Structure formats: structure tokens, C-alpha cells
Amino acid sequence: xxxxxxxxxxxxxxxxxxxxxxxxxxxxxxxxxxxxxxxxxxxxxxxxxxxxxxxxxxxxxxxxxxxxxxxxxxxxxxxxxxxxxxxxxxxxxxxxxxxxxxxxxxxxxxxxxxxxxxxxxxxxxxxxxxxxxxxxxxxxxxxxxxxxxxxxxxxxxxxxxxxxxxxxxxxxxxxxxxxxxxxxxxxxxxxxxxxxxxxxxxxxxxxxxxxxxxxxxxxxxxxxxxxxxxxxxxxxxxxxxxxxxxxxxxxxxxxxxxxxxxxxxxxxxxxxxxxxxxxxxxxxxxxxxxxxxxxxxxxxxxxxxxxxxxxxxxxxxxxxxxxxxxxxxxxxxxxxxxxxxxxxxxxxxxxxxxxxxxxxxxxxxxxxxxxxxxxxxxxxxxxxxxxxxxxxxxxxxxxxxxxxxxxxxxxxxxxxxxxxxxxxxxxxxxxxxxxxxxxxxxxxxxxxxxxxxxxxxxxxxxxxxxxxxxxxxxxxxxxxxxxxxx
Numbered sequence: 001x002x003x004x005x006x007x008x009x010x011x012x013x014x015x016x017x018x019x020x021x022x023x024x025x026x027x028x029x030x031x032x033x034x035x036x037x038x039x040x041x042x043x044x045x046x047x048x049x050x051x052x053x054x055x056x057x058x059x060x061x062x063x064x065x066x067x068x069x070x071x072x073x074x075x076x077x078x079x080x081x082x083x084x085x086x087x088x089x090x091x092x093x094x095x096x097x098x099x100x101x102x103x104x105x106x107x108x109x110x111x112x113x114x115x116x117x118x119x120x121x122x123x124x125x126x127x128x129x130x131x132x133x134x135x136x137x138x139x140x141x142x143x144x145x146x147x148x149x150x151x152x153x154x155x156x157x158x159x160x161x162x163x164x165x166x167x168x169x170x171x172x173x174x175x176x177x178x179x180x181x182x183x184x185x186x187x188x189x190x191x192x193x194x195x196x197x198x199x200x201x202x203x204x205x206x207x208x209x210x211x212x213x214x215x216x217x218x219x220x221x222x223x224x225x226x227x228x229x230x231x232x233x234x235x236x237x238x239x240x241x242x243x244x245x246x247x248x249x250x251x252x253x254x255x256x257x258x259x260x261x262x263x264x265x266x267x268x269x270x271x272x273x274x275x276x277x278x279x280x281x282x283x284x285x286x287x288x289x290x291x292x293x294x295x296x297x298x299x300x301x302x303x304x305x306x307x308x309x310x311x312x313x314x315x316x317x318x319x320x321x322x323x324x325x326x327x328x329x330x331x332x333x334x335x336x337x338x339x340x341x342x343x344x345x346x347x348x349x350x351x352x353x354x355x356x357x358x359x360x361x362x363x364x365x366x367x368x369x370x371x372x373x374x375x376x377x378x379x380x381x382x383x384x385x386x387x388x389x390x391x392x393x394x395x396x397x398x399x400x401x402x403x404x405x406x407x408x409x410x411x412x413x414x415x416x417x418x419x420x421x422x423x424x425x426x427x428x429x430x431x432x433x434x435x436x437x438x439x440x441x442x443x444x445x446x447x448x449x450x451x452x453x454x455x456x457x458x459x460x461x462x463x464x465x466x467x468x469x470x471x472x473x474x475x476x477x478x479x480x481x482x483x484x485x486x
Contacts, residue, residue: 075415129414146338149395188415286401333391
């Protein structure tokens with residue numbers, strides 16, 4: 001006799017569960033694509049709208065910033081009320097703001113559109129993770145997170161290629177608009193599908209809605225103070241060093257937020273972030289591993305694309321195409337990892353991280369020892385190895401991190417993990433870009449462009465390797481703790 005679903009699960013047939021699942025995961029992929037595909041459009045936006053460097057940075061960073069600010073409050077709201085309603089609301093806003101970005105006549109309108117678009121993405125993403133928690137349990141949940149990881153991996157890796165292709169099709173003046181236009185028909189189709197197939201998840205409770213408004217304000221100020229200096233780090237000598245003082249402000253706001261949340265909980269209320277979740281070792285370690293892993297992964301893609309364009313001379317669309325192998329292979333291994341993680345546990349993640357570390361070393365060796373014309377082909381093969389490892393990291397770790405979390409807190413727990421990913425991405429990208437561009441600014445005039453780009457890539461990959469090594473250590477510590485508890 002199969003085990004009973006945990007409290008809070010939704011009683012549906014397997015067909016109904018997977019149908020709803022694919023609607024949610026498909027929309028999650030669209031929002032993740034907008035984290036990367038717009039990056040390659042920045043030169044076209046600069047030429048078409050006359051945007052300055054700070055404005056271009058806001059077009060990219062503003063999306064990440066508001067995405068991160070909304071994640072946890074939206075997850076909390078979904079846990080208390082209807083994930084279905086919030087998902088459809090966020091999807092509708094995302095489609096409308098994509099349209100606003102596509103027709104933006106000025107840089108100011110485009111920046112506003114991107115800020116709102118990021119907030120809409122942050123509203124819907126926690127509902128996807130919460131729905132997975134409610135729709136599936138046991139080994140089936142592992143398979144669901146495996147496919148979710150595969151989809152996120154594909155979206156992350158293929159974003160630059162897709163953006164370059166759309167610009168090539170749309171032309172140098174209007175191609176950037178196509179990166180936003182594509183969201184509109186996809187969003188309208190997804191809205192109809194969501195209304196049709198998503199189950200009702202409204203919490204049946206007479207308790208009043210508890211949003212912890214003071215906690216929301218303190219949380220927003222904490223996230224803003226932390227992300228701002230990293231999101232506005234480009235490695236250029238023009239970067240304002242005063243921005244790093246915001247990290248001191250972050251410490252103050254973080255302390256105030258923790259103190260308030262503990263006081264709020266002692267008063268019998270439900271805090272915005274239930275810190276008792278971090279007493280669950282699997283969730284604490286899995287979330288920390290996510291943060292460090294996402295400090296490495298996007299930075300690796302970005303540095304490789306920049307090196308292939310500046311150091312090897314590839315066009316953007318072909319530089320992005322080098323990462324396609326990573327996406328395809330990680331899709332397969334994410335599915336496999338999701339199926340075997342319930343049997344083998346944390347060692348699956350450890351072996352995935354080992355493969356990722358080996359691939360980073362091989363990328364550096366390729367740039368050092370190979371002729372320029374051979375580098376793209378060899379790197380494409382190396383990234384396939386990285387994809388094999390990456391698939392065994394993201395999805396299995398997600399499954400392990402949420403395995404012991406109560407279903408009714410799945411949205412909040414998942415949104416904290418997603419926020420950790422965004423923070424990790426901001427930190428890793430800032431560190432990688434700083435090392436990359438600082439080396440180029442220092443060496444280009446002295447050693448030549450090719451040597452400067454080669455050295456810059458090597459320094460950037462050192463940071464990627466360091467972050468992956470930290471993730472490996474966290475995974476080993478978690479495995480040791482599990483065995484000790486067993």
C-alpha cells in the first residue's frame with residue numbers, strides 16, 4: 001500500500017499533477033531566461049536608445065534586484081493564501097511588463113519596465129516551488145525537482161544564445177525588442193493554461209492574513225543594501241568604491257531584521273522568515289550550497305562568453321552556442337539525478353561538483369594551451385562534462401534541501417532558496433567581472449589584447465573554482481552530518 005501524502009498535499013491524479021507542473025515550470029523557465037538573454041542585447045539597446053553605462057547596468061541589475069526583493073514576501077503570501085491566484089497575477093504582470101519593455105521609447109521607460117518585470121517574476125517563482133511541494137511527495141518529488149533543475153539549467157545556459165539569435169533576426173536597431181516581444185505570446189498562452197489546469201490551493205483558514213509589514217520593510221532594506229554594491233560592480237576603474245559602504249548598512253539592517261523576526265515570533269505571530277527552518281540541517285546546508293553554487297555557475301558562463309568574444313573573436317551568437325552542450329547534457333543528468341537522489345542521497349551532489357571542478361580546470365587549460373581556432377570546439381566539449389556534473393548538483397540538492405520542510409512552508413522555504421541563488425549570482429558575477437576587467441585594464445596596453453583576455457579569463461575562473469570548492473566542502477559536511485545522525 002503506497003504511503004499517504006503529507007499534510008497539505010493536493011489530491012489529484014498523476015496526469016493532473018504533471019499537467020499543472022509543466023505549466024508552472026514552463027513559466028519559471030521564461031523568467032530565468034530573462035536573467036541572461038537580455039545581457040547580449042545591451043549593445044543594441046545602447047545604440048538604439050542612447051543609453052549610458054549606468055542605465056544599461058540598471059536594465060540588467062534592476063530585474064535581479066526587484067526579483068530578489070519580492071521573492072520571500074510572495075512565498076509567504078502564497079503559503080498563507082492561494083498560490084494559484086498569485087501565480088496567475090504574477091504571470092499577467094510579467095506579460096504586461098514584457099510588452100512595456102518591448103515598446104519602450106526611451107531608456108527610462110525600459111528601466112521602469114525591467115524593475116516591474118523583475119517584481120512580477122519574483123511574485124510567481126515561489127508559487128512554482130510551493131506547488132511542487134504540494135503536488136508531489138516521496139520519490140515522485142525527486143523526479144519533479146529533477147525536471148525542474150533540467151529546465152532551469154537549459155534556460156540558464158541557452159539564454160545568451162537565444163538572445164543573440166533574436167538580435168540577429170530582428171536586426172541591429174530593433175532586435176533587442178524581440179527579446180521582450182517573445183514573452184508576450186508565450187505569456188498569454190501560459191495564462192490560459194494556468195487558468196485551465198492549475199488546482200486550487202487556497203488555504204482554508206479563518207485566521208487573518210499576517211504579512212508582517214515591519215519585517216517586509218526591514219527585509220527589503222537588507223536585501224537592497226546587500227545586492228546593490230555587487231550588482232553595480234563591473235570591474236571598470238569608474239566603479240564608485242563608496243558603494244561598498246552599503247555592506248555596513250546591510251549588517252545593521254540584517255541585525256534589526258533578525259531581532260524583529262524573533263520578537264515577532266515570541267509574540268505568537270508567524271514571522272516573514274521562520275528561522276526555525278534553518279534548524280533543519282538538510283535545508284540549511286542545501287540552501288547554503290545553492291548560494292555558493294550560483295556564485296560559480298552564471299559567472300562561468302559569462303566569463304566564457306566574454307573570453308570567446310574578446311579573446312577569440314567569435315560573434316555573440318556563436319559564443320553563446322558553445323554553452324548549448326552544457327544545457328542539453330545537464331537536462332539529462334538532472335532527470336537522472338532527480339530519480340536516484342532518493343536512493344543515493346548527498347553523494348550524487350558531491351560527484352556532480354567534482355565533475356564541475358574538473359571542467360573548470362579543463363576550461364582554463366584549453367585557453368592556455370590550445371590554438372585559438374580549436375578553443376571553441378574543445379570548450380564546447382568540456383562544458384558537456386560540466387553539464388553532466390551540473391545536472392547532478394542543482395536538482396538533487398533542491399530535493400534534499402526541501403525534503404524535511406513542512407509542505408505548508410514550501411513556498412517560503414523555496415523562495416529563500418531562490419533569493420540565495422540571486423544573491424549568489426550577484427556576488428559571483430561581481431567578483432568574476434572585477435577580476436576579468438581589472439586584468440584587461442591593467443594588461444591590454446602592455447601585453448596585447450589576446451594575452452590580456454587570456455589572463456583575465458584565468459583569474460576569473462580561479463574565483464569560479466573557489467566557489468565550487470566551497471560548495472564541495474558544504475556537501476561533504478552535510479554528508480558527514482547525515483551519516484552521524486543515522
